[in-house]
Amino acid sequence: MENPTNPVTKALHARVDDKNANPAVTPLYQCSAFEADSPFFYTRKDNPNVAELEETVRILEDANFAVASACGMAAISMTLELLKPGETLVVDPYIYGCSYRLFQRISERLGIQLKTADFSSEKDLEQITAETRMIFFETPTNPFLKTVDIKKVSERLKSLNPDGLVVVDNTWATPLFQHPLKHGADVSLHSGTKYFSGHSDVMSGMTLTNREDLAQDFRDTRFYGGAILAPHSAWLTRRSLQTLNLRLEKQQQVTKEMRDFLREQPQVTKVYYPNVDGKQLTGYGGILFFEFSNNLDKYYQKFIQSLKLFNTGTGMACVTSMVAQPFSGSHASMTCEEKEQIGLGENLVRLCFGLENPEDLKNDLTKALRTLES
Ligand code: PLP
Secondary structure (H helix, E strand, C coil): CCCCCCHHHHHHHCCCCCCCCCCCCCCCCCCCECCCCCCCCECCCCCHHHHHHHHHHHHHHCCCEEEEECCHHHHHHHHHCCCCCCCEEEECCCCCHHHHHHHHHHHHHHCCEEEECCCCCCHHHHHCCCCEEEEEEECCCCCCCCCCCHHHHHHHHHHHCCCCEEEEECCCCHHHHCCHHHHCCCEEEEECCCCCCCCCCCCCEEEEECCHHHHHHHHHHHHHHCCCCCHHHHHHHHHHHCCHHHHHHHHHHHHHHHHHHHHCCCCEEEEECCCCCCCCCCCCCCEEEEEECCCHHHHHHHHHHHCCCCECCCCCCCCCCEEECCCCCCCCCCCHHHHHHCCCCCCEEEEECCCCCHHHHHHHHHHHHHHCCC
16 A cells, blocks of 8 residues: 555654664653554553563562552452452451451452451461461551561461461561561562652552462453553652662651650650561661550640641651541541450551651641640
């Protein structure tokens, strides 16, 4: 066929030959479709920006396989797809409230036996039996930042059921400070919306494993279920990861300083900070909890309104500091009875520290705490 002369047809097919452009960073592949001979096939299956993000996190966590998803909840949902009706799932109740609600919803619908166990407590490990197909927890726990010994719980499950799966939500520890797969977990997953993004501007999820069969399962689930991450989100997240260690080092330093400062405040009874043992958890970033003394929690609204440097809302682990009340925020999807069972009251406050000058943060908190007494 002769070359078209119609300008509309010509304009529609105009392309610049960019094969030798050699950009300094991977450009955004904002496309849903690839040519038929491309290994990427279709963006719901794979995309170069998604693949590069996966490779970056895979390296950081020293895992064999990484599968990105639209957000952290998508990563958790993909993992739950490994369960069949009638199987038993044991979850730690000290986890993000939406994860807890998701487990309940899916268990009810699919006829999965759902049990809870505080895996940081020796006694509760008895809840893991030969019937247990999957266990799920966060360490440090959310809230209270307790430690779950990944090796110990993994060994218990594998000794009773070699096919049992250990799933760790590693969002708060991050790939810089904790590698669950090294301690016996089968799956480590993340809400990349938190530290990976670090700027409260993009959502993502990541599921890591050393097992090829599980990785393939996650990819299939993502392809058929449509949980793929958008190329632009992958590109932004990959860019943010270039500064993950710098942000976390600073957040770690600020958080330690603020922990010591809060412990000195008369309006605060208890400060929660995790046990950084140097073996399982080798460092810790920016989130801590504290409890108000003397029923001061009834002035929580006054407290947050007085703060000038702490943003409110669901964001966390970003470059600016945040304040939240787990009772009404991250754990709002739990019932009052469920929150009472884990000792989560309205007096618990979560602080996430950004990159501000610690002296400014201390002044801001001092003023807000003093207003509670007036
Ligand atoms: N896991 C943890 C520990 C979280 O804190 C969150 C959200 O706050 C999630 C998972 C869910 O992630 P996303 O909001 O990216 O879906």
